[in-house]
Amino acid sequence: MTAPRVLLVYPAEGGSRLKDAFETAGCRVQQVATATEALATLSTERWDCLVSEFELPGDDGLALRSAVRQLDPELPFILFTASDAIEESVVDAEYDSYVRKNGAASVDRLVSEVTATQPTAALTASQQDVSSAEPSPDELVRTMDTAPIGISLSNPSLTDYPLVYVNDAWEELTGYEAADLLGRNPRLLQGPNTDPETVDRLSEAIANEEPVSVEIRNYRRDGKPFWNELTIAPIYDDGGDLLYYVGFQIDVTDRREAEQLATERAETLESERRTLRRVLDRVNGLLREVSGVLVESTERREIEHRVCETIAAEEGYLGGWIGTVSSDGTDLRLSATKGLPTEIPETVPIAALPAAVGDAVDTDACHLCSVDDAEAEPEGQSETGLDPSTVGGRRLLVVPLCDDERRYGVLGVYGIDAAALDTREQELFDSLGKMIANGLHAVETTRILTTDDVTELRIEIRDPSFRLAQIAAVIGSPVERCGTTTTASGDYELYLTTDAADAVDSTEAGDAVDAVDTPEAAATVDVDPEALISLSFIQAARVVSKTDSELTLSVTMAQLPPDDELAAFGAVVTDTTATADGGTLTVEAPPEQDVRPLLETLQSQYDTVDLRAKTERERREQRPTEFRAVVDEHLTERQTAALEAAHLNDYFESPRPVDGETIAETMDITRQTFHQHLRAAERKLVAAYVDA
Structure with a gap:
């Protein structure tokens, strides 16, 4: 009978043992080292079975199998490998056979798999008479x-x-x-x-x-x-x-050591899994509790105290604190603490605190310090009571409470043991810090929008780098901000008005056809959107509408200064005008807000900042504000955005200067989706008005 022919695809080193095993079983074997050689051999000769290692030079065993199926769909294919990574792929691909390489016994299994693919008669080799070839005692x-x-x-x-x-x-x-x-x-x-x-x-x-x-x-x-x-x-x-x-x-020393190493690695992985599970359970519980605090609480002070209480109650943490940084960045004022066994001063110089505090403030990123740190403590640090050794913890993680450009201070968390607050927990606390910052922002914004009394500030900025001043310089006319919406990607779209008679004719009418929807409007455009896009902070610009007296523009920005910076103080910009030399802001702030840090924030960014007026008053137009609050309760975020975008683009004017498709593009949605949101918003708006 003819012995089965086996094509062995295996790297040059290490294949001789397999080849010998197949030949002992009565097979004829040819060994090649790469998938390319295997395919060349298959195309010129007939084979009864192909055995391939997964890890080959060049294409691996999976790629070879796919190519073999193109040449010979019926050829038995056996994969022999120690790789764990491809096990699922092998199952999905429905290999003819799959043998795991894990010691001498696996070679025997491989030979059995090969012989199982062949007819029994093919493996029956002819028996020879060897009586005259028996070894002598000396040979034995x-x-x-x-x-x-x-x-x-x-x-x-x-x-x-x-x-x-x-x-x-x-x-x-x-x-x-x-x-x-x-x-x-x-x-x-x-x-x-x-x-x-x-x-x-x-x-x-x-x-x-x-x-x-x-x-x-x-x-x-x-x-x-x-x-x-x-x-x-x-x-x-x-x-x-x-x-x-x-x-x-x-x-068998090498094998035993390899087995020992594998056992140690398995134990390490199991320990890592247990640790990760503890971390996830602990932090998931913390995230769940803090989320509840943010939903239930309506005041900043309440949020800060309940967050610290939640941390102190969680297993693995000793306690925590929340503090805000002074406007000059030199002091930390503690607004909430829990679980700290010592009396802590309300205001502490940052230079006297653990270095992690200053690092977190400077970088807006989590920083860790430990009682095992070899670095010397800053002078006076032991007197502050915030370092881990004084509090009784092993580690202190300082988490910035910030979201984009808004900063609400820092959170300090103490771990009880050296394993707490590892890299994975730090990443989770980074997300927790952003979540708390969002909650504080929502509370501060709600407070200023609903309070009866406000402090109105009129602030003058004399600096050509002020963004609206740069826009005014490009178009050659003063501008006034008349509204803001957000896009689906989170960018800001500002709507600006200017005197059409003063605007510089910076382009031929035909160059701005893409900025408006009708040829008639295009013929009257006096501002080149491309000139505005040349400003580094503007991503897109277009002309919304133009009358004989007024021109309305839209510009898209990734950030919205100074609104973001002022929001950290609970302040809202209600009006902005600008010339090429600077701008004037009207700002509403909570009555108890100290305006000095607010002004210092602006002064750190612009050349000259002056407070021109400060007025304590009741909020104007209280009833419309209340009516809007009622409407906001019923509108979704996307419906509100669609309504605002339609209004700011003069969609409700007759004739319309833009159509729904143009507005939909600014919101990164389809025209049909825009109209669905707008119609839903209109129905709810009318219902709220009728019921008011």
């Missing part, structure tokens, strides 16, 4: 002497079963010469870390004249330990009397 002895594994004989008829024969491999394995070994019991290889239970198993098997295989820790002549895979079996004469015990020794 020479074979034993030169065998690649250690072989020994012990004589049970002599006292203490001494060794009477060892081969060359046994000498090389143990470091002993035969002259030093013969006449001595092989237990001389045992040492201080040899397992007594394994020794007892050997002794019991020898006493019962039974074969036994063990892995035992032995020692070479130089004292170096090694793992010995030892097999001992009794040998009898023709009369059934015990003659010798034969021993086979194989050095």
Whole structure:
């Protein structure tokens, strides 16, 4: 019968063992090293089976399998690999067979898989007469002497079963010469870390004249330990009397060390999983509790105190504090604390605090310090009571409470042990800080919009770098901000008006056709949107509408200064005008808000900032504000955006200067979606008016 032909695709190093195993099983084998060679061989010769390693030079085993199926859909394909990463892919791809490589036994399984793909008759090799080729006694002895594994004989008829024969491999394995070994019991290889239970198993098997295989820790002549895979079996004469015990020794140190390393890695991974689970359980509970605080609380002070209480109550954390930074960045004023066993001053110089506090303030990123830090403490730090050692914790994580450009201070969290507040927890606390900042922003904004009394500030900024001043310079006319919307991507779209008679004719009418919807409007455009886009902070610009007296523009920005900075103080910009030299802001702030830090924030950004007027008054137009609050309760965020965009683009004017598609593009939605949002908003607006 013809032996099955096996194409073995395996790197040059390491394939000989597999090839020998297949040939012993009666197969004819050709080995190639790459997928490219395999495909070339398949295209010119017929094969009964293909065996491939997954990790090949160039294309891997998965890619080879796909190519083989193009050439020969019926050819049995067997993947042989130790890789864990491809197991799911193999299942999905429905391989003919898949054998995991994990030791000598896996080679036997691979051979079985190959033979299983072939007809039984194909594996039946013709039997030859070998009676004239039997080895002589001398040849048998020479074979034993030169065998690649250690072989020994012990004589049970002599006292203490001494060794009477060892081969060359046994000498090389143990470091002993035969002259030093013969006449001595092989237990001389045992040492201080040899397992007594394994020794007892050997002794019991020898006493019962039974074969036994063990892995035992032995020692070479130089004292170096090694793992010995030892097999001992009794040998009898023709009369059934015990003659010798034969021993086979194989050095399996590398395998045992690899297994030990794998076990240690598995234990480390399991420990990591347990730690991660504890972290997730702890932080998820914290996120859940803090979310509840932000939903239920209506005042900033309440939020700050309840957040600190929540942290102190969570397992693994000692306590926490929240503080705000002075306008000059030198002091930290604590507004809430919980779980700290010492009296803490209300205001502390940042220079006297752990360095993590100043780093978090400067970088708007989480920073950690520990009692194990080798760095020297800043002078006076031990008196502040905020360093971990003074509080009684092991670690302090300082979390900035900021969202975009709005900053609401920093949060300090103390971990009880050295494992708390690791890198994963720090990432989660970073998200928690942003979530708290959003909650504080919502509370501050709601407060200023609903309070009866406000402080109205009129602030003059004399600086050509003021963004609206730069826009006024480009179009050659003063501008006034008349509204703001946000896009789906989170950018800001500002609507500005200017005197059409003063605007500079910076383009031919035809150049601005894309900025408006009708040829008639395009013919009257006096401002080039491309000139505005040349300003680095403007992403897009267009002309919304133009009358004989007024021109309305739209510009899109990623950030909205100074609104974002002032929002941190609970202040809202209600009106802005600008010329090429600067601008004037009208700002509403809570009556208790100290205006000095607000002005200092602006002064840090612009050349000259002056407070021209400060008025304490009741909020104007209270009833419309209340009516809007009612409407806002019913409108979704997208419906509100659609309504505002339609109004600011003069969609409700007749004739309309823009159509729905143009407005939809500014909102990054389809025309149909815009109209759906707008119609829903109109229905709710009318219903609120009728019911008011």
